[in-house]
Structure formats: structure tokens, C-alpha cells
Amino acid sequence: MIKIKLPDGNVREYAQGTTGMDIALSISEGLARNVLAAKVNGKVVDASLPINDDCDFQLLTWNDTDGKATFWHSSAHLLAEAIEALHPGTKFGIGPAIETGFYYDIDMGEKTLSADEFKKIEEKMLELARQKNQYQRSEVSKADAIEYFTEKGDEYKLELLEGLEDGSITFYQQGNFTDLCRGPHIPNTGFIKAVKLMSVAGAYWRGDTSRKQMTRVYAVTFPKQKELDEYLTLLEEAKRRDHRKLGKELELFAFSEKVGMGLPLWLPKGTMLRERLENFLRRAQVRAGYSPVITPHIASKELYITSGHYAKYGADSFQPIRTPDEGEEFFLKPMNCPHHCEIYKTKPRSYRDLPLRLAEFGTVYRYEQSGELHGLTRVRGFTQDDAHIFCRPDQVEDEFMKVIDLVLYVFKALGFDNYSAQISLRDPENKEKYIGKDEDWDKAEAAIIKSAAAKGLPTVVELGEAAFYGPKLDFMVRDALGRKWQLGTIQVDYQLPQRFELEYTGSDNQKHRPVMIHRAPFGSLERFVAILIENTAGNFPLWLSPEQLAVLPISEKYEDYANEIFLRLQESDLRGYIDHRDEKIGRKIRDAEVNKLPFMLIVGEKESEQGMVSVRKKGEGDLGMMPIDQFISIMQTEINKNVVRFKE
Ligand SMILES: [Zn+2]
Numbered sequence: 001m002i003k004i005k006l007p008d009g010n011v012r013e014y015a016q017g018t019t020g021m022d023i024a025l026s027i028s029e030g031l032a033r034n035v036l037a038a039k040v041n042g043k044v045v046d047a048s049l050p051i052n053d054d055c056d057f058q059l060l061t062w063n064d065t066d067g068k069a070t071f072w073h074s075s076a077h078l079l080a081e082a083i084e085a086l087h088p089g090t091k092f093g094i095g096p097a098i099e100t101g102f103y104y105d106i107d108m109g110e111k112t113l114s115a116d117e118f119k120k121i122e123e124k125m126l127e128l129a130r131q132k133n134q135y136q137r138s139e140v141s142k143a144d145a146i147e148y149f150t151e152k153g154d155e156y157k158l159e160l161l162e163g164l165e166d167g168s169i170t171f172y173q174q175g176n177f178t179d180l181c182r183g184p185h186i187p188n189t190g191f192i193k194a195v196k197l198m199s200v201a202g203a204y205w206r207g208d209t210s211r212k213q214m215t216r217v218y219a220v221t222f223p224k225q226k227e228l229d230e231y232l233t234l235l236e237e238a239k240r241r242d243h244r245k246l247g248k249e250l251e252l253f254a255f256s257e258k259v260g261m262g263l264p265l266w267l268p269k270g271t272m273l274r275e276r277l278e279n280f281l282r283r284a285q286v287r288a289g290y291s292p293v294i295t296p297h298i299a300s301k302e303l304y305i306t307s308g309h310y311a312k313y314g315a316d317s318f319q320p321i322r323t324p325d326e327g328e329e330f331f332l333k334p335m336n337c338p339h340h341c342e343i344y345k346t347k348p349r350s351y352r353d354l355p356l357r358l359a360e361f362g363t364v365y366r367y368e369q370s371g372e373l374h375g376l377t378r379v380r381g382f383t384q385d386d387a388h389i390f391c392r393p394d395q396v397e398d399e400f401m402k403v404i405d406l407v408l409y410v411f412k413a414l415g416f417d418n419y420s421a422q423i424s425l426r427d428p429e430n431k432e433k434y435i436g437k438d439e440d441w442d443k444a445e446a447a448i449i450k451s452a453a454a455k456g457l458p459t460v461v462e463l464g465e466a467a468f469y470g471p472k473l474d475f476m477v478r479d480a481l482g483r484k485w486q487l488g489t490i491q492v493d494y495q496l497p498q499r500f501e502l503e504y505t506g507s508d509n510q511k512h513r514p515v516m517i518h519r520a521p522f523g524s525l526e527r528f529v530a531i532l533i534e535n536t537a538g539n540f541p542l543w544l545s546p547e548q549l550a551v552l553p554i555s556e557k558y559e560d561y562a563n564e565i566f567l568r569l570q571e572s573d574l575r576g577y578i579d580h581r582d583e584k585i586g587r588k589i590r591d592a593e594v595n596k597l598p599f600m601l602i603v604g605e606k607e608s609e610q611g612m613v614s615v616r617k618k619g620e621g622d623l624g625m626m627p628i629d630q631f632i633s634i635m636q637t638e639i640n641k642n643v644v645r646f647k648e
């Protein structure tokens with residue numbers, strides 16, 4: 001008998017050679033019907049694989065990330081089977097699962113695969129799925145494997161085989177299709193109930209531009225048609241909310257080839273939005289005891305040699321900027337931390353001066369490959385809402401609590417209610433690969449865990465995910481569509497204080513090394529604005545809206561009255577525009593709606609005679625005629641509703 005430890009801690013005994021599916025059946029038949037694979041001592045395996053030793057055991061279903069990945073990878077085999085049935089002689093590269101769905105790289109020789117054929121392939125896949133063919137695993141010798149693919153004429157699989165050792169090679173067969181694969185897979189094709197081919201793209205074999213370009217077929221599958229329908233609806237909505245599309249339509253930001261790829265130009269409305277965000281955080285930071293600083297965009301090579309960034313990023317990063325002085329070299333700054341270390345060093349520090357919290361909206365530049373650039377989320381120049389806290393080791397916990405407060409305040413004020421965090425700790429088995437004192441690490445790790453728990457933050461702990469220079473906590477938010485985004489981070493650093501030889505005089509009159517904490521609640525303004533656009537679909541909270549209202553005169557006769565009204569609004573710190581165009585009022589209203597204006601003030605004969613405005617609110621329609629003061633107070637109530645108080 002062997003001992004099987006289940007995720008809830010229960011240990012059950014089974015006969016040696018029992019399979020995941022046997023264990024599922026012993027628990028319930030309903031469960032067994034949903035089992036896609038199993039996890040044995042952290043490794044995902046076929047549910048049909050015999051288990052011979054005591055182990056930690058988990059059953060995987062569609063609700064598990066690993067279960068989904070196995071489902072999608074198995075679907076890649078099904079896609080290949082369908083393509084081979086329709087186009088005999090097709091050669092196959094690799095077919096992995098990706099974040100959503102899977103792809104297979106194929107070579108159809110002279111033929112090309114177009115979207116017109118997607119439907120036919122989907123139908124074939126469903127037809128094969130209905131046969132409930134098992135994914136059958138077999139161990140093969142290298143010689144037999146080579147013979148099989150030589151006969152089949154698939155040079156890609158033969159090349160993959162070159163890198164494999166005899167004795168470790170497995171084939172999987174479902175229906176008429178056999179693939180070289182180490183697995184694991186779902187029990188049979190019958191689990192796959194809904195199929196959608198998404199797109200085709202070119203992909204170089206093994207990512208090597210000098211090799212053959214294959215066709216990459218992207219697809220997604222689900223265990224229920226309903227789930228596919230929901231997924232497609234979500235995709236449509238995501239497309240509608242794409243920040244690149246809305247950013248253009250709402251005139252928030254732009255890119256220019258002449259300026260350079262990945263270098264966003266913030267247009268007036270986008271700048272208005274960004275400045276509101278910056279001011280909001282700036283005010284909160286002052287209340288939380290931060291001192292704003294400003295540092296230059298470039299720094300001498302020496303700074304980055306000291307910080308270690310030169311050795312790490314030098315060659316891959318931007319090229320040095322040379323000056324007429326022989327040997328003098330500058331770099332665009334990839335991060336603000338080294339500059340802040342130098343600020344720390346401008347005078348002797350005592351234990352009473354700590355913590356020192358230096359904050360900067362610091363613009364940094366990093367080289368990203370052109371293919372990696374994406375709207376505002378992957379750029380080459382961006383502004384971090386950066387700060388560095390220099391503190392004593394005994395202050396780390398308290399500082400962590402304060403930073404978490406600040407981050408949660410930001411999330412709350414901006415409507416991100418669904419957040420979680422990942423705590424990244426050392427690998428306890430390999431402590432020697434981290435710098436810093438063991439006892440300091442223990443303290444810092446305990447401090448992070450304790451402060452996250454004290455603040456009620458939902459967290460997952462990942463061992464071995466810490467940077468070599470310190471543990472960290474990363475915040476994740478889910479947006480209105482349920483998509484996960486990584487936002488701010490808090491990171492402990494033992495390395496930079498050491499490299500920059502930072503010191504403070506302790507109460508014992510001895511020199512000590514401070515701990516440095518890096519933190520950025522937004523991450524970067526660019527990325528944050530992108531997420532904010534997609535989360536709100538461009539309907540920003542009133543306090544952030546670049547334009548809060550539009551004054552729409554019915555005709556030019558009421559221009560003067562419109563100007564008068566607008567001046568009153570500006571005096572009350574409200575912002576927007578007057579639509580002076582010689583257009584029908586219906587057109588002016590429609591355009592204001594397209595531009596997502598929260599309020600419209602329509603002024604005509606009645607309004608100007610009685611000194612009133614007719615108000616329309618986005619999403620609610622007509623609010624009727626009212627005196628301007630009443631409108632201003634409605635606006636102020638609405639703005640204040642969104643202002644969450646930050647308490648120290
Ligand atoms: Zn496979």
C-alpha cells in the first residue's frame with residue numbers, strides 16, 4: 001500500500017500502481033467525470049499514470065490553472081489531428097498551451113491556411129472530439145521514434161528528437177494521430193466540447209529568423225459551448241475597451257514614428273488626466289511623510305557601475321551618450337534608485353533621521369524590442385510613481401504597513417475593489433544565493449507576511465520568487481472584465497545600500513547599514529492609465545475626467561450667455577469646453593456623448609432669459625432646468641463622493 005496525501009491534509013491508503021482516476025473514482029463518480037489530470041508531488045501527470053510511491057496528490061479539473069493548461073495542450077493535438085486529416089502531409093512543429101488557449105506551428109508546404117478554412121477545421125475537431133479517443137501514452141526507443149518520423153517525413157519532429165535522450169521518449173496517440181510529446185494530457189478527446197480557431201500568424205521555427213517560417217495557428221477550446229460564448233463576448237468587450245483604441249478616440253495620447261517607437265506623447269486631455277493622478281498621489285504621499293525629490297534623466301556610467309545595473313543591463317540597454325570629453329559617458333536612467341541613494345549620501349544620517357522617504361515621479365528609459373511594444377503597457381520611456389524608503393531593520397514592518405495602506409487607498413479611490421497580492425520569498429533550500437544577512441531576511445520576510453495579514457490583504461506566498469537582493473510583495477487587480485493586471489510593488493533591498501555604502505549612526509554610536517524599500521503603487525503612470533482606461537471603458541470618475549462638462553449653445557445667439565456660464569464654472573474649478581460650432585444641437589449632444597462627457601449644459605432662449613441651464617448627465621439623461629449654482633453644487637457633491645480620505 002502507498003500513502004496518498006490530499007490537498008486538505010487527509011492521508012489515504014491505496015494499492016501501489018493506483019492511478020489518479022482510481023483515486024477520483026474512490027472519492028466520487030461526479031468528480032471522476034471532471035478530472036483532467038493529476039498533480040503528484042507538484043508535477044502534473046496523466047490521470048491514468050500509475051502511482052507507485054507515497055506522495056502529495058491533487059486532482060486537476062477545469063477550475064485549476066494546470067488543468068486548463070493540460071486541456072488546451074491536449075486540444076493542440078486534436079487541432080493537429082484535424083489538420084492532418086484535411087491536409088495529409090502537413091508537418092508539425094510544437095503545440096503548447098498559452099495563457100488562453102493554445103497554438104500549433106505547422107508547415108503545409110506550398111499550401112497556406114486562411115481564415116476561410118477555420119470553420120471546416122473546427123467542425124473536424126468537434127467530429128474527432130465526439131469519438132472520445134483516448135490520449136494513449138507509449139514509451140518508445142529513440143531509434144523507433146526516428147524511424148516513425150522519417151517515414152512520416154516530418155523533419156521538425158526529427159530535429160526535436162535530436163535533443164532527447166533515449167529512454168526518455170514518449171509518444172501520445174489519439175485516434176489516427178501520433179505525436180512526439182512528454183505529456184501530460186486529458187483522458188480523452190470527449191472533454192473538448194467547444195472549439196474556436198482564433199488566428200494564424202507567421203512564426204520562425206525555434207524562434208530563429210534564419211530558419212523556416214511556419215504557420216502558427218491559434219485556437220481556444222472549452223468543455224462547454226456556453227463558456228466559449230462567454231469568452232467571445234468578453235473578447236469583444238475587451239476590444240471595445242482597448243486603451244490604444246480609446247486613447248486615440250478620446251485624444252489622450254499618441255505615438256509618432258518620428259519621435260520613436262514606444263515613446264508616448266501625452267496629448268492635452270491625457271496630460272490633464274495624468275496630472276490629476278499625480279497630484280492625487282502627491283498629496284497622499286505628503287500626508288504619509290514622503291519628501292518629493294527631482295533627479296536628472298541621465299547619469300554618468302560610474303553611477304550604474306556602482307549600482308550594478310551597468311553589468312546587468314549595459315549591453316542590452318540603450319547605448320551610452322558621449323560628450324566631447326574623452327571617455328565621458330552618460331546613460332539614460334533605467335531606474336531612479338541609484339540617484340536616490342546619492343541623495344541619501346549628501347549628509348550624515350542618524351538613526352533618528354530614519355525612515356527617510358524620497359519620492360519622485362521619475363521618468364526612466366528601457367530598451368524593449370520593437371515587437372514587444374504595446375500601447376502604453378510596454379513602452380521605452382515611462383514615469384514611475386517611485387519612492388525609496390531608507391529605514392532601520394526594525395522599521396521594515398511598520399513601513400510595509402504604511403505602504404500597504406497607501407496602495408490600498410489608491411486602489412479604493414480609483415475603483416479597483418478586487419485585488420490580491422503575491423509575496424515572493426527566498427527559496428529556503430538555497431539560502432546562499434541571496435545577499436544580505438540571514439537574520440535580516442528572516443525579519444523582513446516575517447514583516448511582509450505579518451503586515452499583509454494585518455491589513456487583510458488576500459495573498460499567495462511563492463517560495464524562491466524573491467529577487468536575490470530582497471523579498472517583495474506585488475499587487476494584482478482584476479478589472480471590470482475579470483482580467484488580472486499586475487500593478488504596484490513593494491520590494492526590500494539589501495544590495496543597493498551595500499553597493500553605495502549607505503550608513504547611519506545608531507543609538508550605540510556605531511555605523512549601521514539602512515534597509516532600502518522600493519515601492520510604486522501605480523507601477524508606472526503609463527501602465528496605470530492604460531489599465532484605468534480599460535477598466536472604466538473611458539468613463540473616468542468625475543474628479544479625473546479630463547473634461548467634466550460641455551456647454552452647448554443652441555445657436556450663436558446664446559454665445560454670450562454660454563461664455564458667461566462657462567466663466568462661472570471655471571471659477572468653481574470645473575473644466576470642459578463650449579461647443580461654438582455652427583452645428584445643430586442634436587449633433588453637438590451626440591459628439592459630447594461619443595467623447596464620454598459626464599455632463600452637458602444646454603443653453604437657449606428659455607435658459608438665458610431665466611438665468612438657468614438645462615442639464616444632461618451621461619447614463620441618466622435629462623436632469624431638467626436649474627440655476628447654475630445648483631448645478632455647481634451637484635458637481636461638487638459628485639466629485640467629493642469619489643474622494644476617499646487617506647488617514648495616516
Ligand atoms: Zn502533448
Ligand SMILES: [Zn+2]
Pocket residue numbers: 335336337388518519
Ligand atoms: Zn527603486
